[in-house]
Structures are given as C-alpha cells and as structure tokens.
Amino acid sequence: MLYHVKMKVNLPADMDPERAAEIKAREKAYSQDLQKQGIWRHIWRIAGLYENISILDCRDHAHLHEVLMGLPLYPWMEMEIMPLCRHPSSVREGDQ
Numbered sequence: 001m002l003y004h005v006k007m008k009v010n011l012p013a014d015m016d017p018e019r020a021a022e023i024k025a026r027e028k029a030y031s032q033d034l035q036k037q038g039i040w041r042h043i044w045r046i047a048g049l050y051e052n053i054s055i056l057d058c059r060d061h062a063h064l065h066e067v068l069m070g071l072p073l074y075p076w077m078e079m080e081i082m083p084l085c086r087h088p089s090s091v092r093e094g095d096q
Ligand SMILES: O=C(O)C[C@H]1C=CC(=O)O1
Pocket: 007, 009, 027, 028, 029, 031, 043, 050, 051, 052, 073
C-alpha cells in the first residue's frame, strides 16, 4: 500500500547541537536503509521548510505505523498521512 506522508520537523531551538546532529545522522541512516529496501520510495524537501513529502510503500497500516514510530526524529515530528490507491487514469503500471 502506498502512503503520502508529510513530515514536519520541530526540533527545539535550544536543543544541544551535538545531540541534534546525532539524531539527524541516525534519521538519515534509517531513511536511507528503508529507501534501499524499496519501502521509502520517494522523499522530497518542501522548499524553504524543514518538512518533507514522502511516498512510503508499506504492507499495511500497521507496517506504516511501525516504520514511522521508528524514525529517530519521530518525537519532534508532526505528520499528515494520506493512504493512496491507484487512479483509474494512471498509465503507470507499477503504481499499485
Ligand atoms: O529532514 C527531514 O525531512 C526529516 C527526515 C526524514 C528523513 C530524513 O533523513 O530526515
């Protein structure tokens, strides 16, 4: 199942910079591992914001929940999630 997920990061301005860098490094490794597995299909920065638009390909809602809860930045994120299904006019056979 495909999900459109908007993630907004709200790290506190007074967070220790070394701690913030360590969390961001873990987040990057976690995200890139999921991208290599084909679970995190797309990630785009929203220009000018500390937000991204991502497309995740998860087995079901429970799998999506597990993936999102595992994000190292999760405690400082706001999420908007939209489950996607194939559009009848789509010419992209791979998009289920
Ligand atoms: O920077 C972000 O948008 C937050 C987060 C999501 C993946 C990643 O590497 O960082």
